[in-house]
Amino acid sequence: xxxxxxxxxxxxxWRPADDRLLGTCxxxxxxxxxxxxxxxxxxxxxxxxxxGSDACIVTAAQSLAIFDRDGGAALIADLYDGxxxxxxxxxxxxxxxxxxxxxxxxxDLKQARGDLALEPGDHPELxxxxxxxxxxxxxxxxxxxxxxxxxxxxxxxxxLRAWSDDDSAAALLALATWGGGAVRDIGFDYAALRLGGxxxxxxxxxxxxxxxxxxxxx
Amino acid sequence: xxxxxxxxxxxxxxxxxxxxxxAEGPRRQPLDGFEPVYRDIVDYIVRCTHRIWEQKDxxxxxxxxxxxxxxxxxxxxxxxxxxxxxxxxxxLATYADRVVLGExxxxxxxxxxxxxxxxxxxxxxTQMGDDAGSAPATRRGSGARTIADCVxxxxxxxxxxxxxxxxxxxxxxxxxxxxxxxxxxxxDRAGDPGRHSWRIEAIAETRSGHGARPAPDHPAYGPAAMLxxxxxxxxxxxxxxxxxxxxxxxxxxxxxGFGRGYWIGCATQLRAVLHDAAWRLDHFxxxxxxxxDVAVALRWSLAGVHGGAGVWGPPSGRxxxxxxxxxxxxxxxxxxxxxxxxxxVAVLRQIAGGLGA
Numbered sequence: 001x002x003x004x005x006x007x008x009x010x011x012x013x014w015r016p017a018d019d020r021l022l023g024t025c026x027x028x029x030x031x032x033x034x035x036x037x038x039x040x041x042x043x044x045x046x047x048x049x050x051x052g053s054d055a056c057i058v059t060a061a062q063s064l065a066i067f068d069r070d071g072g073a074a075l076i077a078d079l080y081d082g083x084x085x086x087x088x089x090x091x092x093x094x095x096x097x098x099x100x101x102x103x104x105x106x107x108d109l110k111q112a113r114g115d116l117a118l119e120p121g122d123h124p125e126l127x128x129x130x131x132x133x134x135x136x137x138x139x140x141x142x143x144x145x146x147x148x149x150x151x152x153x154x155x156x157x158x159x160l161r162a163w164s165d166d167d168s169a170a171a172l173l174a175l176a177t178w179g180g181g182a183v184r185d186i187g188f189d190y191a192a193l194r195l196g197g198x199x200x201x202x203x204x205x206x207x208x209x210x211x212x213x214x215x216x217x218x
Numbered sequence: 219x220x221x222x223x224x225x226x227x228x229x230x231x232x233x234x235x236x237x238x239x240x241a242e243g244p245r246r247q248p249l250d251g252f253e254p255v256y257r258d259i260v261d262y263i264v265r266c267t268h269r270i271w272e273q274k275d276x277x278x279x280x281x282x283x284x285x286x287x288x289x290x291x292x293x294x295x296x297x298x299x300x301x302x303x304x305x306x307x308x309x310l311a312t313y314a315d316r317v318v319l320g321e322x323x324x325x326x327x328x329x330x331x332x333x334x335x336x337x338x339x340x341x342x343x344t345q346m347g348d349d350a351g352s353a354p355a356t357r358r359g360s361g362a363r364t365i366a367d368c369v370x371x372x373x374x375x376x377x378x379x380x381x382x383x384x385x386x387x388x389x390x391x392x393x394x395x396x397x398x399x400x401x402x403x404x405x406d407r408a409g410d411p412g413r414h415s416w417r418i419e420a421i422a423e424t425r426s427g428h429g430a431r432p433a434p435d436h437p438a439y440g441p442a443a444m445l446x447x448x449x450x451x452x453x454x455x456x457x458x459x460x461x462x463x464x465x466x467x468x469x470x471x472x473x474x475g476f477g478r479g480y481w482i483g484c485a486t487q488l489r490a491v492l493h494d495a496a497w498r499l500d501h502f503x504x505x506x507x508x509x510x511d512v513a514v515a516l517r518w519s520l521a522g523v524h525g526g527a528g529v530w531g532p533p534s535g536r537x538x539x540x541x542x543x544x545x546x547x548x549x550x551x552x553x554x555x556x557x558x559x560x561x562x563v564a565v566l567r568q569i570a571g572g573l574g575a
Contacts, residue, residue, distance in 0.1 A: 036342055081508075085233055098472060105483030109458075174464075176476065188475055218562065
């Protein structure tokens with residue numbers, strides 16, 4: 001069974017039949033992070049995701065992405081010799097947020113702001129021909145980002161994973177957003193991006209968190 | 219001292235199923251005085267943890283810890299193998315289903331036969347028994363990140379530094395970290411204050427400036443310089459150049475973000491409240507990772523006077539100590555991931571007047 005098929009089974013809530021899913025695997029979904037096979041399987045049993053045979057797969061030795069056909073969900077995996085070391089489910093309904101210490105930060109470190117943080121050297125499996133189109137699509141994603149409320153004050157995109165296969169490229173992004181309005185909701189949202197050979201971009205993004213909190217103190 | 223990239227057959231746990239990690243076989247590394255079952259120092263750490271915590275053979279601590287082993291946490295030191303045994307039995311009585319998910323073991327051989335390991339774990343369990351630190355049995359799940367740094371000689375851990383994200387652990391237990399810290403501080407203030415002298419000594423040691431110094435050609439040089447530039451020189455922008463522009467940052471208390479600015483935010487959040495700060499690198503190690511990446515482990519200390527309002531509340535004027543371990547992943551010489559752990563509840567305990575003068 002291919003890794004993609006194992007991942008599809010897992011997404012339906014079925015425990016992988018082999019050791020594809022590493023015991024230390026971490027899953028980010030709906031704004032929370034789960035660790036370990038049991039927690040991840042339990043999550044998908046509670047929140048199954050059906051990815052059919054028509055789902056779009058972008059795969060390389062170290063990364064795998066599965067985009068459902070209607071663009072509403074994506075699974076992204078870090079791979080180690082066919083074992084799944086880390087997972088992101090993009091498009092999942094938001095979960096109740098765990099407490100955290102908020103951190104004040106500057107995403108730019110300069111006035112000549114950049115919409116995109118992309119270091120090609122971080123992504124050895126991204127063919128050079130895909131770098132410019134992916135950067136353009138990720139930049140457009142940041143510039144066009146909209147939440148539920150007024151237009152955001154600031155959005156910056158960080159390319160965390162990017163790779164390509166014979167006819168497509170994929171990327172996992174974290175978007176740092178400062179919401180519009182007098183009080184700015186601040187946080188990171190994941191998004192998945194796929195570029196096809198025809199130049200079309202598919203974007204899957206996380207729904208806004210239900211109840212954003214901001215507490216930079218204990 | 220063994221080169222950081224020697225013995226490539228001694229593999230990191232990263233990317234390997236636990237069954238493969240625990241497969242028995244021949245030695246992959248000279249280990250004089252170690253039990254024959256251990257194939258290398260990584261296997262020693264992973265396997266003995268599995269035997270003690272998951273197979274429940276806690277008595278193996280007596281053959282895996284030195285009789286007078288020293289244990290260091292930010293809540294105070296402990297000495298002796300019987301303390302280890304008792305604490306382990308107590309933990310398993312509370313968290314009986316504890317599973318130790320070992321994320322990485324970054325090691326060095328600092329002198330012939332003297333190994334240093336930095337073991338990053340997430341220990342998952344259900345709080346089924348009463349916990350002295352937080353509350354009666356909650357039946358809640360826990361899974362805080364811990365890094366255990368150990369000196370190992372001839373099958374025995376002779377010294378250990380343990381840092382755990384106790385803030386997250388208490389949140390997971392449904393407890394109030396400030397209340398727990400306050401209660402612990404009240405206990406600390408009773409009895410012989412001399413038992414807390416270790417903290418003053420540790421602060422003095424941090425201020426001594428005599429720390430570890432990786433050579434410029436060692437992978438730890440860049441990550442160590444980053445921390446030094448930030449905490450010793452306040453050159454945060456220069457420090458963050460060591461990071462990839464999209465680096466992932468995981469610090470305790472659920473701090474999770476991306477990019478150089480976020481790392482600077484984590485550093486300045488601490489530095490802003492710690493006046494007259496001093497920073498020291500206590501140990502470093504590095505090992506190869508899959509896909510050509512490199513793992514670096516840095517144990518470091520930060521001391522200062524709680525002189526500013528901020529993350530830890532109004533300034534208390536107390537001298538504070540932070541004991542931390544950072545695990546960074548390098549790709550192409552740049553940091554693409556920084557996982558840092560320290561016990562922030564023990565910091566709150568100091569602020570509340572605990573752990574000595």
